[in-house]
Amino acid sequence: MIVYLNGEFLPLTEAKISVLDRGFIFGDGVYEVVPAYGRKLFRLQEHLQRLDNSLQGIKLPNPLRHSQWTEALETLVTHNSSEDQSIYLQVTRGPAKREHNFPAQIYPTVFAMSEPLIPPPRSNGVKAITCPDNRWQRCDIKAVTLLANVLLRQQAVDTGAVEAILIRDGYIMEGAASNVFVVYNGIAITPPKSQFILPGITRDLVLEVMQAAHLPCREGNISVTQLHTATEIWLTSSTREILPVTTLDSQIVGKGEPGPLWSQVWQLYQDYKQQLRNHQ
Ligand code: PDD
Numbered sequence: 001m002i003v004y005l006n007g008e009f010l011p012l013t014e015a016k017i018s019v020l021d022r023g024f025i026f027g028d029g030v031y032e033v034v035p036a037y038g039r040k041l042f043r044l045q046e047h048l049q050r051l052d053n054s055l056q057g058i059k060l061p062n063p064l065r066h067s068q069w070t071e072a073l074e075t076l077v078t079h080n081s082s083e084d085q086s087i088y089l090q091v092t093r094g095p096a097k098r099e100h101n102f103p104a105q106i107y108p109t110v111f112a113m114s115e116p117l118i119p120p121p122r123s124n125g126v127k128a129i130t131c132p133d134n135r136w137q138r139c140d141i142k143a144v145t146l147l148a149n150v151l152l153r154q155q156a157v158d159t160g161a162v163e164a165i166l167i168r169d170g171y172i173m174e175g176a177a178s179n180v181f182v183v184y185n186g187i188a189i190t191p192p193k194s195q196f197i198l199p200g201i202t203r204d205l206v207l208e209v210m211q212a213a214h215l216p217c218r219e220g221n222i223s224v225t226q227l228h229t230a231t232e233i234w235l236t237s238s239t240r241e242i243l244p245v246t247t248l249d250s251q252i253v254g255k256g257e258p259g260p261l262w263s264q265v266w267q268l269y270q271d272y273k274q275q276l277r278n279h280q
Pocket residue numbers: 033149174175176177178179197198199200201202203236237238239
């Protein structure tokens with residue numbers, strides 16, 4: 001496996017960073033996960049824009065221009081053999097003496113790797129649980145500091161579920177590593193963007209393809225009561241695409257099978273990916 005580290009392409013086993021890297025010591029860094037379908041990077045501009053926002057959120061200048069990112073990531077894709085790949089990239093505040101405040105001189109660490117992406121098969125429905133959202137107040141920053149998300153996801157997995165849907169002040173925010181849609185009164189609703197959720201690229205695309213197809217959707221606050229009486233619940237992310245939740249907190253959602261609106265949106269999403277693969 002070939003990875004990218006600070007301007008070089010090298011085998012994974014040769015990619016080394018300092019144990020004093022602030023990413024390791026403090027979780028002081030941000031990341032992106034960018035799918036590539038048919039070796040074409042999916043919504044790259046949107047991912048790079050979100051990376052800029054995350055870097056701005058942690059007051060770290062972007063070490064690369066967008067054109068440099070594009071070249072580095074496109075080269076990484078050509079170095080790896082799968083047609084569909086999942087690119088993980090990370091920027092940290094780099095190595096420095098351990099002190100909380102920013103070092104005077106910053107040498108950011110820029111790392112990217114690729115894994116084969118096996119798109120999830122058409123789902124028959126998954127289980128999710130609800131959990132109080134105990135994360136910080138800047139969930140719009142895609143920070144590598146993911147301990148709360150890791151613990152919440154594990155709590156879900158320990159009960160046989162695939163995701164924890166997070167509740168703050170009686171309202172749904174997002175999943176531990178996904179955004180949430182709820183079908184209520186026939187309309188697909190997803191929470192509005194705020195500092196409490198990550199602005200998901202998949203979420204935005206779902207809204208976009210639904211609007212283009214004149215399917216009912218909107219942004220809006222979703223209470224726990226609405227969640228528990230929803231006819232459909234979906235989770236969206238770059239790696240899981242659009243997953244229908246058919247069991248929530250041990251109760252059946254809707255008819256206990258993926259809903260009709262989900263089927264339509266899932267197909268639109270597959271068509272969108274296929275267009276990208278076919279595009280020269
Ligand atoms: N996570 N919310 C959170 C907290 C996430 O971690 C993610 C994705 C999303 C969905 O964002 P997108 O549609 O851009 O993938 C929402 C990635 C996949 C991860 O951490 O692996």
